[in-house]
Amino acid sequence: MLSVEHVTKRYGAFTALEDISLTFSSGVCGLLAPNGAGKTTLIKMLTTLLFPTEGQILWDGEDILSMGSDYRGLLGYLPQEFGYYPNYTPKQFLRYAAALQCIPRQTADQRIVSLLEVVGLSDSADRKLKKFSGGMLQRVGIAVAMLNDPRLLILDEPTAGLDPRERVRFRSLIHSLSKDRIVILSTHIVSDIETIASQIVMLRDHRLYCCESPAAICGRFRGKVFEVPADTPLTGGQYLLSEGQRDGGTVLRILSDAPPQTAVAVTPGLEDAFLAIYREEGRS
Numbered sequence: 001m002l003s004v005e006h007v008t009k010r011y012g013a014f015t016a017l018e019d020i021s022l023t024f025s026s027g028v029c030g031l032l033a034p035n036g037a038g039k040t041t042l043i044k045m046l047t048t049l050l051f052p053t054e055g056q057i058l059w060d061g062e063d064i065l066s067m068g069s070d071y072r073g074l075l076g077y078l079p080q081e082f083g084y085y086p087n088y089t090p091k092q093f094l095r096y097a098a099a100l101q102c103i104p105r106q107t108a109d110q111r112i113v114s115l116l117e118v119v120g121l122s123d124s125a126d127r128k129l130k131k132f133s134g135g136m137l138q139r140v141g142i143a144v145a146m147l148n149d150p151r152l153l154i155l156d157e158p159t160a161g162l163d164p165r166e167r168v169r170f171r172s173l174i175h176s177l178s179k180d181r182i183v184i185l186s187t188h189i190v191s192d193i194e195t196i197a198s199q200i201v202m203l204r205d206h207r208l209y210c211c212e213s214p215a216a217i218c219g220r221f222r223g224k225v226f227e228v229p230a231d232t233p234l235t236g237g238q239y240l241l242s243e244g245q246r247d248g249g250t251v252l253r254i255l256s257d258a259p260p261q262t263a264v265a266v267t268p269g270l271e272d273a274f275l276a277i278y279r280e281e282g283r284s
């Protein structure tokens with residue numbers, strides 16, 4: 001189990017994260033917040049690339065900074081910008097990554113065959129990476145992060161730049177990898193995690209806003225989200241969340257405790273919750 005205890009991170013006088021406490025357990029945990037909220041800062045601390053200014057991060061009760069290579073041995077990490085050699089094939093690149101991790105060649109070769117299968121790249125194992133799509137490259141990145149069969153897999157905005165089909169494929173892959181491990185995935189795209197995350201962490205105003213299941217987060221807005229015709233004038237206390245199409249006409253999705261008479265109550269989804277939580281200026 002991974003727990004963050006009263007962690008604050010300052011860059012000089014700027015406080016990026018303040019007094020964050022939370023616990024991660026098996027399954028997918030989505031770190032969902034707008035750009036600049038501090039997701040990468042938190043992830044870099046979880047991967048020991050940055051140190052907390054205050055507080056500590058514990059793996060099974062032990063400070064990850066004092067665990068050294070023991071912690072790195074149980075961690076798989078796919079950074080936001082995944083560097084690779086374009087002239088390598090995935091097989092060559094995985095062998096190279098395995099050598100850096102001191103994984104014996106024979107063990108590595110067996111693992112590489114099975115990982116390429118898992119990420120759906122067996123047929124492209126000998127093609128050069130420079131010919132790969134963004135989604136294929138990200139799947140190579142996942143395979144690299146999975147080489148040591150980590151108990152903790154951390155992915156920083158892994159779906160950035162992927163097309164919708166690749167996103168769906170990637171989502172299924174992440175879900176399948178989360179059976180016996182903690183997978184922490186940062187994103188600002190709700191649909192990346194809505195259906196696969198058992199836990200969602202949201203940051204707001206540099207603090208932890210919530211760490212709950214998607215259903216619990218949506219439940220906070222039950223009875224407060226409505227659809228109204230597009231020409232409905234909104235008054236104080238009625239906040240526009242989004243626009244959509246319904247029966248051929250445009251409708252507004254709004255958040256309100258006192259909706260207009262024409263309003264139809266709808267079940268809040270995670271996107272409604274995200275938009276409601278970050279509705280104030282500059283947050284969504």
Ligand SMILES: Nc1ncnc2c1ncn2[C@@H]1O[C@H](COP(=O)(O)OP(=O)(O)OP(=O)(O)O)[C@@H](O)[C@H]1O
Pocket residue numbers: 011014016033034035036037038039040041042
């Ligand atoms: N090295 C640094 N020095 C000063 N400020 C920094 C540094 N790194 C990040 N910040 C600031 O800390 C805040 C959080 O940044 P961070 O990159 O963690 O956010 P994020 O949620 O990952 O955003 P993005 O999705 O855009 O990467 C931002 O305001 C950013 O400008």
